[in-house]
Amino acid sequence: MSLLGTFEIGTRSLRAFQAAMQTVSHNLANVNTPGYSRQRVTFETDIPDQTGAFLLGRGINLSNVERLRDRFFEDQWRRESSVKTSADATAETYNQIETILQEPGDTGLNSQMDKFHTAWLEAANSPNDAGLRATLRVQGKTLVERFNATRHGLETLRTDTDEKIRIAVVQVNSYAGQINELNRSIKQSMLQGFSPNDSMDKRDYLIGELAKLVPVNTVERQDGGVAVYVGGVPLVEETGTSTVVADFQSSGTGMVALSWENYDEPVDFDGGKIGTLLSNRDTLIPDVINKLDALAQALVDGVNALHRTGMGTDGTIEIKGSVPWVGALEANATAELNGVSIAFSAGDNLATVVAKLNAAEAQTGVHARVVDQRVSLVPSATNPQTIRVSDDPDGVFQTLGVVNDFFQGEPGNFQLSDAVASDLRHIALSATGAPGDNAIARNIAALWDQPMMENSQKTFNVFHQEFLTDLGSRSQAATSNADNQGFLVTQIDNLRESVSGISTDEELSNMIRYQRSYDAAARTIRVADEMMQTLLNLVQ
Amino acid sequence: MRITNNMINRDVVDDVHRHLNDMAILRKEISTGKRVQSLSRDAVAATRSLAFASAQSTLEQYKVNTEESLAWMTATSAGLARVRETMQDAKLQAQTGATDTVSEDTRKSIAINVHQLRNTLLEVGNSEWNGSRLFGGHKTSTPVFTSDGTYQGDSGTLQRDIAANETAVINVTGQRVFLEGTNLFQTLTDLETALNANDAPGVRSLLTQLDEGLNQVLTVEAEMGAEINRVENTQTRLDELTVTLTERRSANDDADVSKAAVELTNLDNLYQSALAATAQLFNHSLLDFLK
Numbered sequence: 001m002s003l004l005g006t007f008e009i010g011t012r013s014l015r016a017f018q019a020a021m022q023t024v025s026h027n028l029a030n031v032n033t034p035g036y037s038r039q040r041v042t043f044e045t046d047i048p049d050q051t052g053a054f055l056l057g058r059g060i061n062l063s064n065v066e067r068l069r070d071r072f073f074e075d076q077w078r079r080e081s082s083v084k085t086s087a088d089a090t091a092e093t094y095n096q097i098e099t100i101l102q103e104p105g106d107t108g109l110n111s112q113m114d115k116f117h118t119a120w121l122e123a124a125n126s127p128n129d130a131g132l133r134a135t136l137r138v139q140g141k142t143l144v145e146r147f148n149a150t151r152h153g154l155e156t157l158r159t160d161t162d163e164k165i166r167i168a169v170v171q172v173n174s175y176a177g178q179i180n181e182l183n184r185s186i187k188q189s190m191l192q193g194f195s196p197n198d199s200m201d202k203r204d205y206l207i208g209e210l211a212k213l214v215p216v217n218t219v220e221r222q223d224g225g226v227a228v229y230v231g232g233v234p235l236v237e238e239t240g241t242s243t244v245v246a247d248f249q250s251s252g253t254g255m256v257a258l259s260w261e262n263y264d265e266p267v268d269f270d271g272g273k274i275g276t277l278l279s280n281r282d283t284l285i286p287d288v289i290n291k292l293d294a295l296a297q298a299l300v301d302g303v304n305a306l307h308r309t310g311m312g313t314d315g316t317i318e319i320k321g322s323v324p325w326v327g328a329l330e331a332n333a334t335a336e337l338n339g340v341s342i343a344f345s346a347g348d349n350l351a352t353v354v355a356k357l358n359a360a361e362a363q364t365g366v367h368a369r370v371v372d373q374r375v376s377l378v379p380s381a382t383n384p385q386t387i388r389v390s391d392d393p394d395g396v397f398q399t400l401g402v403v404n405d406f407f408q409g410e411p412g413n414f415q416l417s418d419a420v421a422s423d424l425r426h427i428a429l430s431a432t433g434a435p436g437d438n439a440i441a442r443n444i445a446a447l448w449d450q451p452m453m454e455n456s457q458k459t460f461n462v463f464h465q466e467f468l469t470d471l472g473s474r475s476q477a478a479t480s481n482a483d484n485q486g487f488l489v490t491q492i493d494n495l496r497e498s499v500s501g502i503s504t505d506e507e508l509s510n511m512i513r514y515q516r517s518y519d520a521a522a523r524t525i526r527v528a529d530e531m532m533q534t535l536l537n538l539v540q
Numbered sequence: 541m542r543i544t545n546n547m548i549n550r551d552v553v554d555d556v557h558r559h560l561n562d563m564a565i566l567r568k569e570i571s572t573g574k575r576v577q578s579l580s581r582d583a584v585a586a587t588r589s590l591a592f593a594s595a596q597s598t599l600e601q602y603k604v605n606t607e608e609s610l611a612w613m614t615a616t617s618a619g620l621a622r623v624r625e626t627m628q629d630a631k632l633q634a635q636t637g638a639t640d641t642v643s644e645d646t647r648k649s650i651a652i653n654v655h656q657l658r659n660t661l662l663e664v665g666n667s668e669w670n671g672s673r674l675f676g677g678h679k680t681s682t683p684v685f686t687s688d689g690t691y692q693g694d695s696g697t698l699q700r701d702i703a704a705n706e707t708a709v710i711n712v713t714g715q716r717v718f719l720e721g722t723n724l725f726q727t728l729t730d731l732e733t734a735l736n737a738n739d740a741p742g743v744r745s746l747l748t749q750l751d752e753g754l755n756q757v758l759t760v761e762a763e764m765g766a767e768i769n770r771v772e773n774t775q776t777r778l779d780e781l782t783v784t785l786t787e788r789r790s791a792n793d794d795a796d797v798s799k800a801a802v803e804l805t806n807l808d809n810l811y812q813s814a815l816a817a818t819a820q821l822f823n824h825s826l827l828d829f830l831k
Contacts, residue, residue, distance in 0.1 A: 031545055031546070032546075094580065095580070098578055098579050098580060101579075103579060103586070103590065104576060104578075104579070104586050104587075104589050104590050104593070108590075110590045110593065110594065111593065111597075113594075114593065114594050114597040114598070115597070117597070117598065117601075118597055118598065118600070118601035121598075121601045121602075121605060121701060122601060122604065122605075124605075124700065124701065125604070125605060125608045125609075125700065126608075126670075126672075128671075128672065128680060128681060430678075432678065432696075434677075434678030434679055434680075434694065434696060435672075435678065435679065435680045435681040436672065436676070436677065436678040436679065436680035436681075436696055436698055436711075437678040437696060438698075438699070439699075442699065442701060445701065446701075448598075449704065449705075461590075461591065461594050464590075465587040465590055465591055466587075468579060468583070468586070468587045468590065469583050469584060469586075469587040470583075471579060471583070472578075472579030472580055472582075472583025472584075472586055472587065473583040473584075475579060475580035475583070476579075476580045476581070476582075476583055478580075479580055490550065490554065493550075494541075494547050497542075497544050497546055497547050498541045498542040498543070498544065498547070499542070501542070501544030501545070501546050501547060502544055502545060502546070503542060503543065503544045503545060504545050504825060504826070504827075505825060505826045506542075508825075508826040508827060508830065509826060512830070
């Protein structure tokens with residue numbers, strides 16, 4: 001027991017309350033810092049002095065600065081926000097698909113198909129009218145360009161998704177590295193007996209961010225480090241990190257494939273954002289592309305099949321092969337030109353085929369010649385006839401590319417056939433070539449009333465509309481799913497916040513508390529000083 | 541439960557977002573008048589709207605088709621009427637020429653009239669509508685009859701789709717009108733020859749043929765009239781269908797603007813209250829009382 005003891009208690013109190021004040025200001029300063037957990041100083045009484053029969057208190061000691069957080073809420077929050085990020089990613093993908101499809105609207109495929117349909121009906125009214133033919137050709141072009149643009153948009157969405165996956169993988173590896181670094185420094189601090197709260201916050205925040213990308217399991221170790229497992233593979237462990245490799249597939253799809261650098265385990269990212277992006281890239285978007293491809297292909301094939309059997313308006317036109325042909329026929333074949341059957345043999349090349357076609361020139365009224373390595377058919381000089389491939393069971397004319405198709409190309413790159421693009425008169429509205437005949441135009445218009453899709457079950461429109469209903473419902477579900485998950489995450493986050501979050505009012509009231517305590521401690525010192533003065537005066 | 545600054549802040553931001561989002565949707569409904577804005581808002585209504593749009597577009601085209609068909613048929617009908625009048629005229633002339641009391645000179649002048657009538661028939665037979673020959677079958681761009689009355693057309697029927705699964709044949713061939721059964725040109729040529737030859741019995745003998753020819757034209761004309769009636773009925777039906785379809789589409793697509801406007805006002809009030817409450821909330825803090 002001594003006066004100096006009182007001094008000492010006062011000094012220690014000042015230090016303790018200064019520390020408390022510093023923690024308060026640290027909390028106030030970090031009120032908006034993501035991942036920050038509220039910190040609190042805990043005090044304890046110092047080991048008392050033994051004075052005779054009494055134990056006299058020796059004042060306050062700062063025992064710990066702890067961070068307030070509930071592990072259960074943290075884990076739950078991490079899990080649910082992982083689900084939310086993935087739900088958001090799906091909803092966004094659907095949203096983008098909808099934007100690309102532009103339905104319902106005047107620019108969508110539905111409207112373009114309608115316009116193409118009515119253009120055929122209209123052309124059938126006056127099969128000889130060049131204006132209507134021009135309209136028909138423009139509508140055909142617009143329709144396939146819309147198909148192409150839609151497909152291109154979806155393909156781009158797919159590559160964008162792939163890009164997102166690559167970026168996310170880079171993030172995963174970077175998070176893993178940072179977590180590993182933090183683990184190491186936390187471990188060192190703890191060995192020295194410190195509680196590195198801010199580093200731990202930062203690490204837990206990074207694990208939270210990581211969990212949004214991939215589903216994680218965490219194990220807290222005795223030494224303060226946290227091991228992070230992804231799909232059974234240790235991404236971060238005591239000895240270091242594993243790396244996810246995003247490699248461009250050798251198959252040439254231009255998309256990345258994911259693998260572990262040092263593990264043979266398959267990469268299992270199901271549930272997180274990356275897993276969802278992968279399934280969007282490989283299932284969701286391709287499904288939409290396939291549906292629209294099927295529609296476009298059926299429409300093009302249906303129109304071509306009928307168009308091929310018809311005739312244009314003018315006997316003077318030339319039908320030229322759409323592709324240079326350097327090969328030879330693989331098997332014997334027959335084909336009919338203007339109703340005259342012509343036999344070809346295996347091994348026939350361009351010259352032989354042309355010779356055989358010309359051998360029948362007197363009957364067919366069609367002359368064949370070679371232009372730019374292609375077969376070109378023109379009406380014969382002596383007995384000019386309109387050119388018409390009346391039957392092509394073995395696909396000879398198809399191979400030569402001299403079939404009078406309306407469209408050509410493949411999904412993503414459909415266009416008007418060279419013949420139709422070059423001359424309106426090539427559009428075959430009639431079966432006989434007579435100017436008033438509209439049989440083919442009517443038949444093509446009637447395609448819209450026939451079940452052309454899915455094994456003759458659905459018309460073009462029904463197929464397309466059912467596809468849109470399905471897509472729309474799924475999009476609707478994805479959006480509401482993301483919304484609901486958002487509410488859930490908010491609720492859990494509120495629980496989490498109620499433990500770890502900072503209330504400024506609370507901190508301010510603590511501030512006053514510690515300020516008063518500091519005042520009191522200072523006062524103690526002053527009184528002790530006065531007592532000391534009194535004592536010294538006695539001695540003088 | 542401890543309430544922290546972040547919780548309040550996030551609640552406020554969430555509320556503001558939700559209100560603004562709801563208000564944006566309502567505002568768009570009101571400004572476009574459409575309830576169906578996107579597939580994901582209401583997939584069923586959106587695709588039903590597309591189906592209505594397709595049906596409407598086809599229906600509009602069918603209406604154009606009936607319009608054009610009727611125009612062609614009316615032109616044909618007018619041509620047929622002219623043929624009938626010409627034949628009636630020819631019959632009157634023949635009756636006069638068949639009378640024994642008529643002089644040779646009169647018969648000769650009647651013969652000139654009959655020649656003119658034959659020319660009229662040829663003219664009708666070769667007549668065009670909108671650049672196309674009416675009576676040539678599929679051969680719509682070349683003369684239908686030569687001057688000696690030989691048919692150059694074909695037997696093609698001009699078919700038009702005028703409604704779903706409904707077609708109309710809008711033409712009759714010159715073969716059917718002028719040649720099949722009684723050859724009108726030949727009959728008039730024969731009449732002219734008989735008149736010129738002052739052959740009263742000969743003229744008399746042609747009267748039956750003229751009657752038959754007239755009947756032939758009357759039959760075709762009646763058929764064409766019936767067909768025109770049918771197409772007109774279809775046209776009326778298409779108009780009615782358009783009205784029904786428009787109503788159904790509107791019921792499916794259109795926003796209840798007054799309801800949406802009331803909802804928007806409600807939301808706006810809520811939004812303002814939310815903002816006011818927020819402002820109140822942040823007005824007070826312990827800081828206010830720390831001096």
